[in-house]
Amino acid sequence: MSSTEPSSPTRRRGRAGAASALVALALALTTGGCAATADEPSTAGSAVPGAVPADDLTRRLAAVEAARQCAVTTTTFPDETALTTDLDDRLAADGLSHAQWKEWHDALVHSPDLVAQLVEVSAPGCAGA
Amino acid sequence: MAVLLGAVLGATLLLPAATAQADQDKSNVRATTTSTAPLASGESAWVAVSWTADQTVHDWSTTVTAPAGVAVAYPTTRGGGDTSLYGSATLVGATTDFTAFRLAVPHAQRTSFPVTVTSTYSRCGDNGQCKDQGIGNDGRTGSVTVTVTVPVGPAAGPPFTQDTTRVSITAGSDGFQQLSFTGGQADLADFRVQVGALPAGLEVAYPGGRTASSPAGGSGLPGRRTDQVGLRLVATGLAPGTYTLPLSISWTAAHPTTTNGTVTLVVN
Numbered sequence: 001m002s003s004t005e006p007s008s009p010t011r012r013r014g015r016a017g018a019a020s021a022l023v024a025l026a027l028a029l030t031t032g033g034c035a036a037t038a039d040e041p042s043t044a045g046s047a048v049p050g051a052v053p054a055d056d057l058t059r060r061l062a063a064v065e066a067a068r069q070c071a072v073t074t075t076t077f078p079d080e081t082a083l084t085t086d087l088d089d090r091l092a093a094d095g096l097s098h099a100q101w102k103e104w105h106d107a108l109v110h111s112p113d114l115v116a117q118l119v120e121v122s123a124p125g126c127a128g129a
Numbered sequence: 130m131a132v133l134l135g136a137v138l139g140a141t142l143l144l145p146a147a148t149a150q151a152d153q154d155k156s157n158v159r160a161t162t163t164s165t166a167p168l169a170s171g172e173s174a175w176v177a178v179s180w181t182a183d184q185t186v187h188d189w190s191t192t193v194t195a196p197a198g199v200a201v202a203y204p205t206t207r208g209g210g211d212t213s214l215y216g217s218a219t220l221v222g223a224t225t226d227f228t229a230f231r232l233a234v235p236h237a238q239r240t241s242f243p244v245t246v247t248s249t250y251s252r253c254g255d256n257g258q259c260k261d262q263g264i265g266n267d268g269r270t271g272s273v274t275v276t277v278t279v280p281v282g283p284a285a286g287p288p289f290t291q292d293t294t295r296v297s298i299t300a301g302s303d304g305f306q307q308l309s310f311t312g313g314q315a316d317l318a319d320f321r322v323q324v325g326a327l328p329a330g331l332e333v334a335y336p337g338g339r340t341a342s343s344p345a346g347g348s349g350l351p352g353r354r355t356d357q358v359g360l361r362l363v364a365t366g367l368a369p370g371t372y373t374l375p376l377s378i379s380w381t382a383a384h385p386t387t388t389n390g391t392v393t394l395v396v397n
Contacts, residue, residue, distance in 0.1 A: 076174035
């Protein structure tokens with residue numbers, strides 16, 4: 001609701017609306033006009049436009065990604081394509097495709113639920129780490 | 130109302146301090162690994178360093194500085210001047226992602242060595258996103274530099290594997306046959322194959338009229354990669370049967386080396 005609606009019926013409500021608008025302006029200036037400030041963790045909030053909800057499929061993708069992230073720093077790859085081959089092999093072992101992973105990976109940046117799910121899946125850490 | 134306005138003006142007066150606070154880099158970008166996967170002397174391979182952050186950062190770029198003699202290479206997909214994260218240039222807050230780069234360790238490098246890894250990033254995406262987050266021009270980018278150890282050990286396993294051990298040709302034929310070899314853990318330079326004593330009625334020639342054959346992809350046999358050497362077998366005077374051809378295989382790793390091999394030739 002906008003507090004400066006021209007249809008406000010009374011002068012009192014109009015003053016209150018003007019005051020609220022000033023407060024909103026001041027808050028907007030101090031926070032940069034963004035609902036999420038730079039100080040907030042990026043995983044905060046869930047009502048993000050375009051956000052992808054977490055489900056069983058995204059959990060499986062998160063599990064593959066978590067396992068890969070654990071293995072990648074202890075593995076050498078003979079050539080550039082071997083990095084993708086390793087990912088694709090892991091995905092295929094769980095009946096998943098690279099396209100599904102890419103879509104999920106691209107959605108992470110605007111999907112707090114996916115990030116929270118990935119964090120949860122990764123929480124046990126890497127075996128032997 | 131006056132009190133309210135005073136509070137509003139007071140808050141507004143605090144604006145410069147608030148903006149300055151927003152400009153502080155609180156992304157807490159950091160590496161989560163202190164060493165890469167181990168490499169062997171003479172090995173060239175892609176290794177990875179993992180990163181995490183408290184807040185999402187964009188436009189990720191990583192460069193690596195290695196000691197003299199150790200070559201660094203980056204993905205061709207980015208032009209070869211730097212590397213980024215796998216799959217995108219964005220590190221999403223609270224997640225982990227890695228940067229990969231190729232290191233070529235010389236055979237003379239027998240001990241672990243450090244590499245300096247510097248990553249730069251944008252704390253906000255485009256101008257609008259930066260403005261929305263109250264981040265001015267001075268605070269839009271950040272960087273972090275870490276030192277990562279690259280463990281080095283001796284190469285394990287055989288220096289190469291001869292994949293082709295049997296070749297079949299037709300009696301009276303004259304043509305090239307390919308012998309396949311796969312490199313071991315380390316790169317082999319100046320890899321050459323030469324056929325030894327020949328049975329009567331067989332002649333052998335090498336590509337380019339040389340005295341030995343080198344891999345098709347170059348003079349060396351890279352570690353863990355497969356390549357072929359071509360041999361022209363002129364069997365115009367060779368009777369049908371099975372013959373064992375001796376091979377002299379030479380290469381240079383830490384020093385020049387030659388070993389013997391064989392290939393079975395079946396003439397039909």
